[in-house]
Amino acid sequence: MKCTVTSLMAAAAASLFLAGASLQAMDRSKIPDQDKWNLSDIYPTDDAWESAKKDLEKRLPEVERYKGKLGSSPKELLACMNLLFDLKKEFARLATYASQKSDLDVRDARAMEMRQSLDPLGAEFGAKTAWVDPEILEIPSAKIEAFLKEEPGLAIYKPVIEDIIRLKPHTLSPAEEKIMADASLVSGTPDSVYSVFSDAENPRATVTLSNGETVKLDASAYTKYRAVPNRWDREAVFQAFFGNLDQFKGTYGALLNGEVDKDLFFAKARHYKDCLSSALDGPNIPTVVYTNLLKNVHKNLPTLWRYLKLRQRIMGLDQLRYSDLYAPIIKEVDEKYTADQAKELVLKAVAPLGQDYVEVLRNGYAHRWVDFYPSPGKHSGAYSNGAAYDVHPFMLLNFNGSYEDVSTLAHESGHTMHSYYSNKTQPFPTSDYTIFVAEVASTCNENLLMDYMLKHTDSDAMKLYLLGSYVDNLRQTLFRQAQFAEFELKIHQMVESGQPLTGENLNKAYAAIIDQYYGVPQGITEINPVCYSEWAFIPHFYYNFYVYSYATxxxxxxxxxxxxxxxxxxxxxxxxxxxxxxxxxxxxxELKVAGVDMTTDAPFDITMKAMNRAMDQMEAILDKMDARKKAAPSGK
Incomplete structure (x- = not known):
């Protein structure tokens, strides 16, 4: 396209407009195409998606022709595995298109219909292939080894087959596996209802700010306005937003109870002693990793409290409140970034990872891998989806122009590059990395961004802001996610012991945990009781023990x-x-390949040292600022 001065000015105006208008969701038609997904990269049209779906439905019964033959020869086993994973790959592509389309506007009935139409197909897929794992387990180990040596094509399936054998104690008979697969028709209901209610149908509260502006507090607006400088406004936002959640705590409680009941059903059916063991055994993570995380976090709560006291000092508060935790830590620093500025900062920050890494990411930004801005009905939060193996990853953001949003772009870009390199290097059967390593690349990018920003400013105020952001990121990604992990473990233990998950019970359980984490008995933080309904805001509780992986x-x-x-x-x-x-x-x-041994305390200890080192730097800057103020002539 020919580039003219007029077009450049229009693009600049659009960027400025979007940065200012991002306070609330805006009409998608006003967002430049370059900042929106191009879902035609997956399928050119909805009709093409429908055609691919029908083709998969026709091919699915072909799997059953291999039933009873897997142990007859390596060629039969290979043919079955090739067909099975080819169908899985196409199903993942179908699901990516439908879910991405729906996430752009959860009110879109057609998109929701497409997404929901995959539920019965997924259940049928599971039912028609439920016999595969049990039949592989019937093949003697020596014969499996011989097959792998005789047929080179089976090499890409070796990790898959080994994992099937590892999970033998929890694999059921073919008939029972079919029932488990059929159960998927209903098992996703709590999450689906939660998503629709939270993102579209909840009659969100409105709040009038001190400047007279009235704001409807959907998830994106809450994230934006909880960080405003005016303390009265922040408290009003918290009161209104969490008051709304508390009003519907019965509904949210019933949904979460249904989700945990589902987890318990699957754990019991597969002969696990509890839900935690069931969730972690799939990705091959010992439960001690989870429990050690919580133990180490509790041991280091004084480090978190040190930061909270430091935040209180910087903000000049007599008493720190829960509603103060997202406010700018330095009043003089209120940096705003356009989407283009955010992209360039992230690209410069990840330069140590190599020029090819930078160019792949730059190409992704230029070719609409990211859907940047909030719009009506759009899924809240941010994520990266790399499930479309033969395409490219997709990032969803709700960009509001803050440094936190720049950091979120770095975070999701880390996920995206992890997916990109895994998909590019690995065959499809071994391309999907596990939950345990899922957040390593994302948070590594955040650390590189912080390092870059600190090295490129001479301002003490900006350094203080960046260091504060870094330490607060550790608060949110390590301590806060561990807080969620502890709550998730607690509610599963409650259901396992026969206790119902009502809204009231969930509020009490959540209150006990956040009071301890934020030092309420010690007088470190004051928490408005309405905030005890915060659990209803966290979608990760529907992901079956996912949040701990952020912390690890x-x-x-x-x-x-x-x-x-x-x-x-x-x-x-x-x-x-x-x-x-x-x-x-x-x-x-895998993490040992990267030079980290997670079976030791070393990574946690390194993190605590880094956090305390950052706070040392912050205190030194504060002391220097205080000394300058004292030395300044009176009245100046």
Missing amino acids: SITASTAISQMIMEGKPEAVKNYRKFLTLGNSLPPVE
Whole structure:
């Protein structure tokens, strides 16, 4: 396209307009195409999607022709595995298109219909292939080894087959596996209803700010306005937003109870002793990793409290409140960024990872891998989806122009590049990395961004802001996610012991945990009781023990990023190798490739040292600022 001065001015005006208008969701027609997904990269049209879906439905029965034959020859086993994973790949592509389309506007009935139409297809897929794992388990181990040696094509399935064998104690008979697969028709209902109610049908509260502006507090607006400088406004936002959640705590409680009941059903059916064991056994993570995380976090709560006291000092408050935790830590620093500025900052920050890494990411930004801005009905929050193996990853943001949003772009870009390199390097069966390593690349990028920003400012105020953001990121990604992980474990234990999850019970359970984490008995933080309904705002509780991986991953990524920033030999090479592994190795072994041993306390200890080191720097800057104020002539 010909570039003219007029078009450049129009683009600049659009960027400025979007940065200012991002306070609330805006009409998608007013957002430039370059900042919106191009879903035609997956399927050119909805009709093409429908055609692909019908084709998969026709091909699905072909799997059953291999039933009873897997142990007859390596060629039969290979043919079945090739067909099975080809169908899985196409199903993932179908699901990506439908879910992305629906997430752009959860009110879109047609998109929701497409998404929901995959539920029965997924159930049928599971039912028609439920016999595969049990039949593989019937093949003697020696015969499996002989098949792998005789047929080279089976090599890409070796990790898959080994994992099937590992899970033998929890694999049921073919008939029982079919029932388990059929159960997927209803197992996703709590999450689906939660998403629709939270993102579209909840009659969100409105709040009138001190400047007279009235704001409807959907999730994106809450995220924006909880960080405003005016303390009265922040408290009003918290009161209105969480008051709305508390009003519907009965509904949210019933949904979460249904989700945990589902987890318990699957755990019991597969002969696990509890839900945690069931959730972590799939990705091959010992439960001690989870429990050790909580133990180490509790041991280091004084480090969190140190930061909270430091935040209170910087903000000049007599008493820190829960509603103060997202406010700008330095009043003088209120940086705003356009989408283009955010992209350039992230690209410069990840430069230590190599020019090819930077160029792939730059190309993704230029070719609409990211849907940037909030719009009516759009899914809240942010994520990266790399499930469309033969296409490219997609990032969803709700960009509001804050530094936090720039950091979110860096975070999701880390996920995206992890998916990109895994998909590019691994065959489809071993391309999808596990939950345990899922947040390493994302939080490593956040650390690199922070390091870049600190190195490119001479302002003490800006350094204080950045260091505060870094430490607060550790608060949110390590301590806050561990707080969620502890709550998730608690509610599963409640259901396992026969206790119902009512809104009231969930509020009480959540209150006990956040009071301890934020030092309420010690007088460190004051929490408005309405905030005890915050659990209803967290969609991750529908992901079956996912949030702990944020906390474990940031300790791993802190250790990795420290090695990269210190220029340790082979650090970048080892990390880049890790990004290509997919799920070809057990997750703990994959992190060892990157130079981190998660079976030790070393990554956690490194993270705590980094957090305290950052707070040392913050206190030194504050002391210097205080000294300058005292030395200044009176009245100046």
